[in-house]
Amino acid sequence: MSEYSKELPIDMLYPLNEAAIISKTDLNGIITFVNDEFCHSSGFSEQELIGKTHQLLNSHVHPEEFFKEMWGTISKGEYWHGEICNRTKEGKLCWLNTSIFPILDKENRRVRGYIGIRFDITEKKRLELELQSQKIQYNSVIESTDGFWHLDNNGRFIDVSECYCRLSGYSEKELLNMLVSDLEANGHKGDLMYQLSTLNKVVSSKVFESMHQRKDGTLWFVEVLISYYPKYNHFYVFLRDISKRKLNESEQMALQQQLNQLQKLESIGRLTAGIAHDFNNILASILGYNELNKYAAEDLSDCELKTELLHNSQQVDIAGSRAADLIKKMLTYCRQDDTPKSCSTLELSDVLSKILLMLHEIIPTTITIEAKLLDNTYITLDETDLYQIVVNLFVNARDAMNKRKGIITLGVYVDGDYSTQFCSACQEQIVGKFVEIKIADTGDGINPEKLSRIFEPFFTTKGVGEGTGLGLSVVSGIIHKADGHVIVQSELGQGTSFKLLFP
Template sequence: MDWNEVNSYTQTTPDLSGGTILIDRDGIISYANDRADALFGYAKNGLREKQITSILPEFNFTQTKPSSMLNARAKHNQGTTFMICVISTPLTLEKKNFYMLEIHLPKTQHPVLAQVNELRELKIALDESTIVAYTDDKGIITYVNEKFCEISKYSAEELIGHTHRMVNSGFHSKVFFEELWRTISSGNVWHGEIRNKAKDGTFYWVDTTIVPFLNESGEPYKYLAIRKDITHYKQVVEDLNKSMQELVDLKFALDTSSIVAITDHKGFIKFVNDKFSKISKYSKEELIGKDHRIINSAFHSKEFFKDLWRTISSGNVWKGEIKNQAKDGSYYWVDTTIVPFLDDYGKPYQYLAIRYEITERKKAEEELQNMMTKIIDIQEEERKRLSRNLHDGIGQNLYSHLISINLLQSQIGHPLLDHMQQEATELIEEVRRISQELRPSVLDDLGLVPAIRSYLLRYSDHYKIDVQFDCYLHSRLTANKEITIYRIIQEALTNIRKYAKTNEAYVTIRELDSLIRVLIEDKGKGFVLNETKRGVGLFSMEERARAVNGEIHIQTNIGEGTKIILEVPL
């Protein structure tokens, strides 16, 4: 046969629904008619010079019997696959060996083969996606596909001839498998989830459907088991169940130990637990749909709640102590943490408030604070009494002795009298200094500012530390606040003298809208705040500040000096 005969054959043979392809011994397409080009999605002559495996990837033409018809999976130029029938005929052209492939579309030309191809396609689809096994009526494995071997890690040779006990994990009970066999041996389909064990000891889960094949008597003669690997799904479900259980346990723990409420983004209550109702003395029905103003005690300022809302509406957690009012008018304190829940845009869509009652603790703190205030008041009264006794008692006696010594000096000249005069003068000055430190009379008589100026003058003269003083007060303060500010300045300057290693300090007092702010600053050596033991002096300053509802803040670092800031409400 020559090339003209090939072309004439392909153009005149009417039963070729697909086309004709000629390939050489290396699998290179030497010729393809128009119908073949069109069938595989190529333009005219588009198949020439291509490797046959590009359109028939599984077809082995060298091992095909001459003129035998075979089913093959074909690949379209656009990537899709379809089934065809191929008749391969060897021939010689111009002393070269070729194979002529006659392509048929099974569904149009061969109805029986079309059904066979559909079944073959189904088997291929199953093998690609599913774990498949056949057993005989006794459960002996007669066939497994590659996916069965892949997941079980056994070879087909190791599995065929054995039962599924090879992959039994021991997880399921005997009753489980008895029910399975009772179902399929009755000719019914069984469906369920099974945990198996692979050859290497690992476990895997399969969603299993077992279909019995029945003989003419209606009895099973073999079984088809189709399985899907659901190991990952089961792990996800297990993890989800664990997470759910953890959440249930967490909710139980919270409900048992904490006061819990959930609000929407506007602050309206959506959920409260029993402890919330118990402490607030409101029922859940009375609380849900309301905001927390229902338990507002009016103890905290508007700025307090503005700061709270500013924090949580920005997506940040707020923590603090709140005094609330119950339905019966009683008050209670709660240590509160409010956690915002954020949406995909980072905006809060609800808030979780977790509270712990601290009413008894706050009462104890209040009692302790009252006690400390009384101690400070008693201490100041005692200082005042001692100061007066020193000034009016010992001071006056020493002054009388000095007058007597001066009188004797005017009558008798003697070195001993000069020495006595000097000692008496020094004692009087020391008594005056101690009296001033105990309780300066100028503080009670003239007020805070003159007392501080007088103290700073003596302090600078005695310790050679220059203190710059700025004061902006519009009027006198209460006695408690004045003595508190005075004592804290006194204590701070004492610490500067002892530890700061500097010859300069600054004291500033400013009256703001709602508070008095006092700043005591030095440019000395500073210290690491959290690593330094808090001494009696700092403790005394903090307690004095708390006694007048004030606060002390310290800012310091090595080599950067120290700032002590006192804020006292007006």
């Protein structure tokens, strides 16, 4: 547009002069004319401007190349259009939408000067910049969270952040065709829609925790912050991956449970030791006086009274020896049994064969015993301790048959991998290589509720006088003293197995 095709109608000059900022310069850019609007917007008077160049208004916002390009265009006689930022006399920045028209000589078409027509766009520019910086802030906020959703009131996505796509495994396109409930794990479906329904003008934001499912099916815990935007009835949702914290919490809970259990056992242990100790002294005096009674009765000449007294003393002896056994068990449980232990290396097939021979005395013939022993397998333990463990477990297995026929198997294994398993008694994760003695029965089995309690001292399901509930506590005590562990598996109606692991 280097030439006007039509003359401007004269009646249009007035409004143009009122609305636009107009100046005229010579070939070198020296100002020869400014309109009132120019003076008004720049803050300079006509006198201050005439004879100067536009350099007077330079804001230094644009690089030198910007003006070089502009001069390159207009000096060739071509029209230039662009946005220029000037500085007013007051020092304020002022953005102008600028068109520069070269004035061409009619005869030789040489450039004689220039006319600049400008419109003030400072306010538009300010809004643009503000919008741009808001956009940067918005992006940095949404990308600093693990996920951002913009939702309509039906739970449909209007926008999702890149980070959320990365973490969930879904593409933006996939998410824009989904509902939020598609991302919630089973048992949590509808969590978000419920929370959305509780928001209104008064309570316009909320934080809650939920469990989501990624595209690959894995689950993750998220903290969800929703904000309600009433103008459009839309929601902004910020998500934070809290899986790590949740896992730590459940680990901590398990540890706390272990600690509580240990503290409980410790206090039962102290109580048991105290009772056993005092009870032992009382028993010693009961048995001592019984002994004296026996001597006194023996001195009597034969008569009915003598027979009765001796019989009664014998009963006291029998009961006394049962009480002594119980005290021994209690002391073993609380590890105060001071019988010296001679831990030695036991060859298992040898010792277990001997124990099996003795077991026939306590196991009725309705129960079949099957043994699968391994030669040349060694553990370090006191032989009587091993005897006590095996007898305790066989007696429990026998009782679990409830006088029915059944099978008890005794096996020894060396190749087990226990690395993902936990000790049923101390709950610790099992680490290392072990020799396994397995005792399994086809008895009644143990229901899951009781299974978690069977190692507790004095826990028994047997009738009064039939069980003290110390058998498994003693078994666990001996095994752990030898740095071993125990794994119990049981199914109601199917039977129970005890795997005793020795280093």
